Amino acid sequence: IKEVVNEKDTFEHLEDSGPLAEIEYWNARTEDLNNIKGQVQRPDVKRIVDVLDLAKSSYLDPFLKLSHIIQHKATESSDNLQFLRTLQDPCEELAKAEPKDISHLLPNILSRIRDIFSTSRFYNTSERLTSLLKKVHAPARFFRNS
Numbered sequence: 001i002k003e004v005v006n007e008k009d010t011f012e013h014l015e016d017s018g019p020l021a022e023i024e025y026w027n028a029r030t031e032d033l034n035n036i037k038g039q040v041q042r043p044d045v046k047r048i049v050d051v052l053d054l055a056k057s058s059y060l061d062p063f064l065k066l067s068h069i070i071q072h073k074a075t076e077s078s079d080n081l082q083f084l085r086t087l088q089d090p091c092e093e094l095a096k097a098e099p100k101d102i103s104h105l106l107p108n109i110l111s112r113i114r115d116i117f118s119t120s121r122f123y124n125t126s127e128r129l130t131s132l133l134k135k136v137h138a139p140a141r142f143f144r145n146s
Helices: 019-040 044-052 059-094 099-121 124-139
Strands: none
Touching: 019 059, 019 124, 044 059, 059 099, 099 124
16 A cells, blocks of 8 residues: 555656656556545444554554545545546547647647646646656657557
C-alpha cells in the first residue's frame, strides 16, 4: 500500500512519452488508489479500527494517517484524471494527424492545458504543467498509448 501511495505522482520519468501515456498513467493510478481506499473502508476493517481504538493501540495512529493519505491521493488522482481526459480526443487526433495539420490542432490542446492549469486543484504546479507541455511537444510516435 505504501509503495502505491508513495509512487511518484507524475509520469515525468518518461519525458519523451506523449500526453496519452500521461492520461493512461493517471487512469491506472486512480484505479489502484480507489481499490486500496475501498479495502481500507470495508466494514470488517472499520471494526478492527474500533477495536484498536478501544485498546489504545499504538498501531491505530499510523493506520489512520496512512488511511488519510490514501483518501487524499485517491481524490487527487481522480481529479487529475478528470482534467487530463479533456485532452484525450484532441491528442488522439494529433497522434493521427499529418504534419501539415498539427498547427491547426495545437491551439485547442494548449487552451485545454491552460484550463487544466487554472482550474485543477492538484494538476496546477509548474512542474506538472512543464512535464505535460513537453509531452505534447514529443514526437508524434509517442502520442499513441500503446
